[in-house]
Amino acid sequence: MTDTAFNTVQASGSLRKRLMITLIGGTAILALILFFIVRGYAAQIAQNGQDSILEASVSSILDAAILRDGSVEIDFPYASLSMLDTLEDDRVFYAIYQDDELLSGYATLPRPQSVTDRAAFETLVFQETPVRLASASRVLIGASERTEISVVVGQTQDALSGTLNSISRNVAAFGAGFFALVSLLSFWATATTINPLQRLANAVKRRGPQDLRPFDKAVPVEMVPLVSSLNTLMGRLDQSLTQSEDFIAEAAHRVRTPLATVRSYAETTLVRVTKSENRAALRSMIRAIDESSRAAGQLLDHAMITFRADHLDRQKIELVALVQELVTRLEPIAQMKDVELQLTAPLPVEISGDPILIQNAVRNIIDNALKYSPSDAVIIITVDAQDRPKIQVCDQGPGFPPDEIATLTNRFARGNNAKDIVGSGLGLTIAKDVVAAHDGTLEIFNHDKGGACAVLSF
Amino acid sequence: MRSFIVLGLMLISFAAQANDWEDRQTFSGATPTKTLRILSSTDTSLFKSIIEGFLVENPDVSVEYLVTGTSDIDNIFRKSPNDFDLVISSAMDLQLKLVNDGFADKIDQINHPQWAQWRHSLFAFTIEPAAIVINKDAFAGYDIPQTRQDLIQALRARPDFFTNKLGTYDVRQSGLGFLFATQDARTSETYWRLMEVMGALDTRLYCCSGEMIDDLVSGKIAVAYNVLSSYANARKEIQDKIEVILPADFPTTMMRTILMSKTSENTVTGTEFIKHLLDIQSNSLAPAESLLPALVSAPSQQTISLEPALLTYLDALKRRNFITEWERAVIQ
Known part of the structure; x- marks a missing residue:
């Protein structure tokens, strides 16, 4: 469970996109369906219109048929064909x-087959052109004979297709308009739907690391389960954080206090004991107690850092002042060892970070330098902001064992030259974890003129 | 005997050549490379200036102008549509049927009013009323008839004078005569009464307007019915002898039309010619060079419109009925 795992949440599609695609895709399909339905309907109406005129023409010709003295006369009116005049001048x-024998007209004109008694309509090709044909027949009854007159009237479909094209254009324009309008609406709908989610995300993001209060703003019904789960989770987190902090403080107290008591007893006893082997034993005891106390302290520090690093409490910090304060605090220990702490900081350096953690890290580095410094040595501490804000600490000790530099920052790793020096092996680990939590790096190397250097960059 | 045979053969061959065409003239541009063959019912004299104007603009064309009657045009063109590029006729119904039957080429690039064209294939370029033309001498001292009714009364008043002195189209021969007759009959019953009166006075029957006008001028006939006014007006030298009357009751008016053969190989030149013709004729200030009446806008109600109904009287049954009835009235 590290920060990176949280930051790279796997994204699978987008709600907004999914909504948009569903809405717009649905609209496109609807618009297409609408287009074809209206066009089909218009085609049917237009065809019905043409058919009814053709039928009227056929029946006006049939009506004019009479049987006179046994021969058929068809004096059909001018209007029979006049009614077929169209804007596109259709042919x-x-x-x-008469009884299937051509009386007049176009001999090769195809005849739609009549299924019922009513007029038959069919679109057939005549003279390489599709022609809409209507046909009907009528029986004439004379004195002694019966004869059947059939009439076929056909018309090309230029005007019809012109009408259909213009209807198609209009419907297409209408459909496109409908599509555009609904697309706009779906943009709006998507935005309104996504907005509460966005607002919730912003509210979570805006919160400080310590702010684990439940969300109390009203959210849409669909989001209630999410928000209530979130609230429950935060409640549990808050509780376990409090418990952890309490536990760390408690543990530190419980370990350090008895150790301090034992140490003071040992020191008191040391003053009273005169036998040299007893004194040596007591000194070893005090030394062991120091080591344990320090280890416990560092373990707690490490636990605290691990805990805090997950919930970084970033503030504006001035590094020079922070290091200066540490140097002042460590000055007595340095003097006891005859080591000089030399701070070089030309300009103030500001970063954003957790002051307690950074202080802890720098103190561990300086501690290390103090521990490994011979007497009369100088520890050079430099704070500057070239390239990145960084703190460099260099001592004049034996330096890191070159073949172990890569593994030294691991937990409990100690250099093979540190056997007789008090330490837990956690100092560099703490420093490394702190800078890592601040997206920085810890660099350790040996100085050309001897001595070890550690650089904390932020 | 032999000379008779020779003479007979000469006559036959002459007839074979001349019988087909009333007139046949070739107009050549400066450097002709192609020939535009125009089949027309309009007299060459009326078209000469239009063709010459066209040849000035298109010197690489020569125009063969073949004149015959409207019914002949229909027969000839249907038989061999490949032989002609353009067809000009005053028989609107026959022209429209040619287009309807798919003989004409569609020319989309010509912009012509809707009422003056059909299917972008048939283009009207004149508006010409049918007129009653009279010999002025025959009506000296009498009222000049203004309507068909007036004419009937005038004929009834002097039957002896008018016997054998009337003329009209033989609708069996002339496509234009048939068109005028059917449209007259469609409009008014007066037509049949006039025909009965004229039939009773032994009306002479003509194939063409030109001959009727000739006989009017010579005094052979006194009244010609349904003559093309444009032909009468075109001949300036006879204006003092005749009078052209547009019947006040209803002047039946036709439009002369042109179409391009679907099988024409000179479509570009043909289209150019039609454009040239329509440009001249659509100009309301009829240019002096054209003897044809211009295509004025807003046709009157009596103008025969270009519509499929023109096919009605071309129907075999209808035509047979109409001609039977016409013969019963006119020939008696």
């Missing part, structure tokens, strides 16, 4: 049959 064909 007109007709044929009149």
